[in-house]
Amino acid sequence: SLDVLRQGIEWGFETFPQYLAQLRRRGSAINIAAYIGHSSVRTHVMGKDASTRAATDGEIAHMQQIVREAMHSGAVGFSSSTSPAHNGEAGLPMPSRLAEDREMAALVNAMGESGHGVYMLTKGGHTTVAFLESLAARSRRPVMIAALLHNSTNPQAVFDDLDAIAQANTRGRRLIGQVSCCPLTMDFTLASPYPVEGLQRWKPALGLAGVALKKVLADTKFRDALRAELASKATFRLFNGEWHKVQVVEVARPENAAYEQKTLAAIAQDEARDPLDVMLDLAIAEDLKTVFTAELLNSDEDAVGRMLNHPHSIVSLSDAGAHLTFFNDAGFGLHLLGHWARDVGAMEMSEAVRRLTAHPATVFGMKDRGLIREDLAADLLLFEPDTVGRGPKRRVFDLPGGAPRLTTDAVGVHGVWVNGQQVADSSGLLEAAPLAGRLLTRFST
Numbered sequence: 001s002l003d004v005l006r007q008g009i010e011w012g013f014e015t016f017p018q019y020l021a022q023l024r025r026r027g028s029a030i031n032i033a034a035y036i037g038h039s040s041v042r043t044h045v046m047g048k049d050a051s052t053r054a055a056t057d058g059e060i061a062h063m064q065q066i067v068r069e070a071m072h073s074g075a076v077g078f079s080s081s082t083s084p085a086h087n088g089e090a091g092l093p094m095p096s097r098l099a100e101d102r103e104m105a106a107l108v109n110a111m112g113e114s115g116h117g118v119y120m121l122t123k124g125g126h127t128t129v130a131f132l133e134s135l136a137a138r139s140r141r142p143v144m145i146a147a148l149l150h151n152s153t154n155p156q157a158v159f160d161d162l163d164a165i166a167q168a169n170t171r172g173r174r175l176i177g178q179v180s181c182c183p184l185t186m187d188f189t190l191a192s193p194y195p196v197e198g199l200q201r202w203k204p205a206l207g208l209a210g211v212a213l214k215k216v217l218a219d220t221k222f223r224d225a226l227r228a229e230l231a232s233k234a235t236f237r238l239f240n241g242e243w244h245k246v247q248v249v250e251v252a253r254p255e256n257a258a259y260e261q262k263t264l265a266a267i268a269q270d271e272a273r274d275p276l277d278v279m280l281d282l283a284i285a286e287d288l289k290t291v292f293t294a295e296l297l298n299s300d301e302d303a304v305g306r307m308l309n310h311p312h313s314i315v316s317l318s319d320a321g322a323h324l325t326f327f328n329d330a331g332f333g334l335h336l337l338g339h340w341a342r343d344v345g346a347m348e349m350s351e352a353v354r355r356l357t358a359h360p361a362t363v364f365g366m367k368d369r370g371l372i373r374e375d376l377a378a379d380l381l382l383f384e385p386d387t388v389g390r391g392p393k394r395r396v397f398d399l400p401g402g403a404p405r406l407t408t409d410a411v412g413v414h415g416v417w418v419n420g421q422q423v424a425d426s427s428g429l430l431e432a433a434p435l436a437g438r439l440l441t442r443f444s445t
Contacts, residue, residue: 001325002089007400016070020439027435029423031379033364033443035120036070038080038107042095050095051088055103063103064110071114074441076364078111080104082124083147085198085238091206097124105135112139116442118364120144125236129164133173142174142363147317149184149297150304153233153240158307165312176363179307180317180329181336184297187249187326187406190217190283194323195239195294201225213288217280227276238296243268243275245295248282252289256282264292305346308336308355314363315355324399328406331390338389338412349385365443378420387412 013019016036023032042050045062055063067078086094099107111117119135121127123145136143145165148158158179165175188194191209196202205216216222230241244265251259259267259282268275283290298304307313318330333356341352361370369377391409399405409428416424421436423429 001403003401004399004403016066016075017073020074020441024439028437028439029429029433029435030418030437031440032437033076033440034074035077035079036067036075036111038078038096038099039094041066041107042099046095051092051098053098054100055098060103060106064106067107067110068113071111071117074439075117076441076443077118077120077141077144078107079120080107081122082127083122084124085194086122087197087206089207091197091203101131105138108135108139108141112141116141116365118142118144118443120146122146123161129161129168129175133164133168133171133175136168136173136175142176144176144178144314144363146178148177148179148307148313150300150307151236151240151297152242152300153237154235155300155303157235158303162307162310162313166310169312175312177310177313178316179304179310179313180298180332181304181308181315181340182317182329182332183295183299184329185293185295185327186323187291187293189288189291189326190280191288192326194326195296196226198238199226199229201229210288214284217284223276223280227274230276239294241276242295245299246275246279247293248290249293250291251282252286256286256290301344305340305344308340308346314360316360321405324405325403326406328393328408331408331410334383334388334390334410334413337383337385338387342385342388366440378417380415380417381413382415384412384414 010022013022016034020034023034039050041063042055044066045059046053046055071078080096080099081094082097082099084093084097086097088094108119111119119139119141121132121143123132129145132143132145145161148161150158162177165177168175186195191213193202193205197206201222204222205213208216230237230239234240244263246264248259248262248264248267251257264275264278267273268278271278279292308315315332315336318332319327321330336352336356337349340346341349347355358370360366368375369379372380389411391411393406393408395404396407397404413424414426415422418436419438421434423433423436
């Protein structure tokens with residue numbers, strides 16, 4: 001939430017070099033690398049207009065200078081998003097979504113002038129792999145494309161993207177597809193309904209809160225429009241109306257306790273009601289405090305196994321805490337080892353280890369990491385192959401102001417070493433863990 005950000009962020013910086021200096025000064029138990037983010041740059045240059053209009057030539061030139069400065073000071077790349085699921089305060093699009101192709105190309109080229117760095121994009125449906133290949137060609141830099149997730153609305157789409165990425169590589173362009181080994185499962189309330197905010201017919205509710213939001217959610221025309229959109233064909237939707245994959249996690253009123261751990265489809269069948277009405281009516285009755293969980297994407301294991309073994313994919317997507325109140329895939333590496341290698345057998349355990357270590361080190365150009373070898377950095381994980389995995393997700397209240405977040409515990413892990421110093425054991429982070437991490441800069445991609 002904004003309150004957590006206001007309480008928790010130390011704004012001892014304005015420029016990107018100052019940001020890196022603060023990271024170095026504070027220290028960290030783990031290694032850190034930083035991208036220069038498009039939306040932050042756009043907002044700095046354009047102010048409130050960043051989320052409402054295209055940039056002028058002068059503004060693009062100003063943004064290029066900031067990107068050049070960031071790359072010179074140690075950024076490992078330039079990151080952006082064209083995903084319709086990425087919205088800011090009051091439902092406004094994240095600033096990067098307003099960028100025209102010429103702006104995107106200019107900023108990627110500015111990154112490329114440094115001779116290092118990776119362009120990372122969360123790709124929306126209107127951004128083509130062909131366009132991203134053109135950026136790779138002009139900038140002569142690798143392009144990493146996220147988030148390639150299997151979607152039941154259009155199950156072939158992710159494989160079409162991976163095939164296009166493979167074809168680009170045959171032409172000498174370095175394109176890499178970020179894939180996840182986890183089903184995309186997300187907790188949400190209707191006060192912060194991330195899974196449905198990308199729906200066109202949800203727009204009347206965007207930016208509203210309290211009584212005003214509940215009034216819209218109760219409106220019959222609003223509900224009918226949502227039902228019609230969910231029933232229509234689409235190339236991509238984060239939520240597809242699969243009510244058997246949406247569950248009530250936590251109710252706010254004791255009289256509704258019987259709903260917990262039931263899917264909306266099951267409740268709707270028991271009560272002879274429409275599942276959308278079940279969700280909205282329950283949320284309104286509980287002042288929008290009901291917690292739901294939705295299994296949104298990547299639930300077809302046969303498809304996900306194919307994606308993981310694609311020669312131009314990279315296993316990734318913890319989401320780095322971006323939605324930490326209702327989403328956490330920080331244990332994706334342990335899930336790859338325990339579920340996909342040991343339990344499913346989609347790859348050998350040694351290959352799973354390589355996909356988490358040497359492979360990303362090669363993709364990013366980290367020449368001093370990724371292998372256990374003399375003279376390389378000693379970043380090590382000691383785990384038990386028979387038990388390794390991730391524990392159940394749980395909610396803790398340790399953010400600034402006592403705000404909640406989701407977390408998951410490691411299973412079958414005996415120790416973690418960063419640059420040769422132990423920072424965790426089988427119980428988790430050491431109580432007096434050393435600040436052994438380093439700020440990693442300028443990978444030699």
